Amino acid sequence: xxxxxxxxxxxxxxxxTLVPLTAGDPVHAVRHQRDKVVAAxxxxxxxxxxxxxxxxxxxxxxxxxLAVAARAGSAALVAHYTARLQSLPDLTPAQRDAVVSGxxxxxxxxxxxxxxxxxxxxxxxxxGDRAALLQLPAAGxxxxxxxxxxxxxxxxxxxxxxxxxxQALAALGSPAASPAAAGEPAxxxxxxxxxxxxxxxxxxxxxxGYTSETLDWxxxxxxxxxxxxxxxxxxxxxxxxxxxKTSDYYxxxxxxxxxxxxxxxxxxxxxxxxxxxxxxxxxxxxxxxSRVNGCVYCASVHAQRFEQLAKRNxxxxxxxxxxxxxxxxxxxxxxxxxxxxLTHAPGAFGAAQxxxxxxxxxxxxxxLDTVHAVAIFAWANRLMLNLGEPVFPG
Numbered sequence: 452x453x454x455x456x457x458x459x460x461x462x463x464x465x466x467x468t469l470v471p472l473t474a475g476d477p478v479h480a481v482r483h484q485r486d487k488v489v490a491a492x493x494x495x496x497x498x499x500x501x502x503x504x505x506x507x508x509x510x511x512x513x514x515x516x517l518a519v520a521a522r523a524g525s526a527a528l529v530a531h532y533t534a535r536l537q538s539l540p541d542l543t544p545a546q547r548d549a550v551v552s553g554x555x556x557x558x559x560x561x562x563x564x565x566x567x568x569x570x571x572x573x574x575x576x577x578x579g580d581r582a583a584l585l586q587l588p589a590a591g592x593x594x595x596x597x598x599x600x601x602x603x604x605x606x607x608x609x610x611x612x613x614x615x616x617x618q619a620l621a622a623l624g625s626p627a628a629s630p631a632a633a634g635e636p637a638x639x640x641x642x643x644x645x646x647x648x649x650x651x652x653x654x655x656x657x658x659x660g661y662t663s664e665t666l667d668w669x670x671x672x673x674x675x676x677x678x679x680x681x682x683x684x685x686x687x688x689x690x691x692x693x694x695x696k697t698s699d700y701y702x703x704x705x706x707x708x709x710x711x712x713x714x715x716x717x718x719x720x721x722x723x724x725x726x727x728x729x730x731x732x733x734x735x736x737x738x739x740x741s742r743v744n745g746c747v748y749c750a751s752v753h754a755q756r757f758e759q760l761a762k763r764n765x766x767x768x769x770x771x772x773x774x775x776x777x778x779x780x781x782x783x784x785x786x787x788x789x790x791x792x793l794t795h796a797p798g799a800f801g802a803a804q805x806x807x808x809x810x811x812x813x814x815x816x817x818x819l820d821t822v823h824a825v826a827i828f829a830w831a832n833r834l835m836l837n838l839g840e841p842v843f844p845g
Contacts, residue, residue, distance in 0.1 A: 467479065467489075470614060472617065481816055484819075494713040506595050507592070514536065514549050516532045520611055525614060554566060560590055568586070568587060581840070595706040601838055616800065658768060662751050668698075670699040687711055700835070733821075736789075739790040739791060740825050746832040750771070766783055
């Protein structure tokens with residue numbers, strides 16, 4: 452990677468620069484078929500690292516980002532965030548030490564709390580609990596600052612997986628000249644026969660603490676009082692989700708409306724864009740990531756959506772039982788395995804992990820959609836797991 456690729460003036464698109472991708476590259480062309488994702492990913496970065504963002508210094512945010520990138524093993528993003536930190540003129544001794552060692556000096560309790568939280572969410576998001584979250588307000592962070600930090604950590608988890616997936620696709624090279632590799636329709640599958648030992652579609656699945664039932668979610672931080680909301684906050688809530696005004700999730704995230712707005716655009720562009728990977732397969736990848744990360748809430752939502760779209764639940768039962776090896780077809784198995792690999796070890800994700808997707812007949816756009824679905828749930832799971840908890844019916 453050249454010094455110019457780490458320009459501190461920031462290119463129009465950071466991900467393209469870090470992979471790197473240039474106009475005319477096949478993978479660049481594929482990526483820019485999802486221009487809404489491209490633009491909102493950059494918009495999310497710009498909002499999270501805006502020097503004017505209040506509550507967290509830019510140095511604190513860059514140190515948290517560096518911790519997440521380092522834990523994920525992303526050399527490109529470690530180099531980027533290190534370069535940005537080294538360009539700051541006013542780092543404290545504790546912050547300079549953290550750039551080098553990855554930990555804060557013992558006398559900087561606020562920075563210690565920020566980096567502990569970043570490390571926890573990066574490596575073991577399921578271990579995040581109310582006590583871990585509330586260490587941040589105890590260290591002096593306001594509610595909007597805690598929300599910004601949680602969004603930033605989750606965004607970098609997303610960012611490293613997008614970069615890793617694109618680097619893997621670029622390393623794999625051009626598709627072989629075969630109908631499957633070119634993304635042509637696969638032969639029609641045999642008619643689906645629902646296994647007699649599974650719940651009928653529409654009935655709840657309950658396996659290993661995971662369920663397809665509709666759950667609620669309760670925030671551990673104060674949610675926005677709608678009577679005190681600004682016009683910008685109300686507008687973002689209205690645009691984000693039909694039920695956002697009654698949802699703890701959205702009412703806690705809207706403490707940072709610009710960040711929530713960009714994130715909502717990314718999510719919707721990934722999950723609902725026309726063409727490419729089928730909606731059901733995107734939901735399958737999302738359910739796999741959520742199961743691997745231990746996010747019961749997200750797993751329930753996306754298991755339910757897969758079943759609604761696919762009219763079957765057999766692969767969801769497999770995923771809830773044991774994700775490794777799940778899938779009822781070679782194509783499903785490839786999507787499941789890639790989702791596991793990119794979730795567990797983005798730093799080791801490469802051409803070898805992408806090749807089975809292409810061999811199973813996925814086009815490069817479908818592979819990109821798989822990467823995006825995995826990455827957005829690296830983001831979503833970390834918010835759901837670490838800002839609140841699921842509430843079961845009854």
